[in-house]
Amino acid sequence: DIVMTQSPDSLAVSLGERATISCKSSQSVLYRSNNKNHLAWYQQKPGQPPKLLIYWASTRESGVPDRFSGSGSGTDFTLTISSLQPEDVAVYYCQQYYSPSLFTFGPGTKVDIK
């Protein structure tokens, strides 16, 4: 099984400042056949379902503000919010989709305003 970990568990950032979330997988999610990292990021606000932000580790979903960016490869990934806005307060999850027999999510990182 691929285990996903995230750090930190929570962070508080001032408005307009950068927020950085780390996600690590217990094994590589880089698929050789397509040379893509099978890693997605979601945002979940209280009382709402998750919303897809990033897939293939760095491709922004349509309509997602460009202050959200994803990077990394293999086992180490990062979600960056370049300039935190009030509406970005949420829990952020990474997810690997390397194997259809077991997709797994990270435990989540809560982002608040400092």
Place this chain on the structure above:
Amino acid sequence: EVQLLESGGGLVQPGGSLRLSCAASGFTFSRYAMSWVRQAPGKGLEWVSSISGSAGSTYYADSVKGRFTISRDNSKNTLYLQMNSLRAEDTAVYYCAKDSVIVVVVAGWFDMWGQGTMVTVSS
């Protein structure tokens, strides 16, 4: 507009059964794999099960294998989750989620989610 609407949740005793439904609209349902993802109260997301567009392939988390069955009726644009032998640890909001792209089996990242239906397993 793509919409997913779950139903069928409720309170059930340990060992009991429930069937969840997810009515889809706004896209060609049969062309996309679908999944169930759950979230226990105050906890993170847990993938439960996925099914290909044709229903020819199904996948389950170890925690539900042998107890839950995913299925779909493409003529009714509806996804199902039959849950048997329910346990307290199955208590969660259950979301149905749509694959982002059309693939032969399951892509595994989800561009649309329903609002969820709550399942509570308690005596």
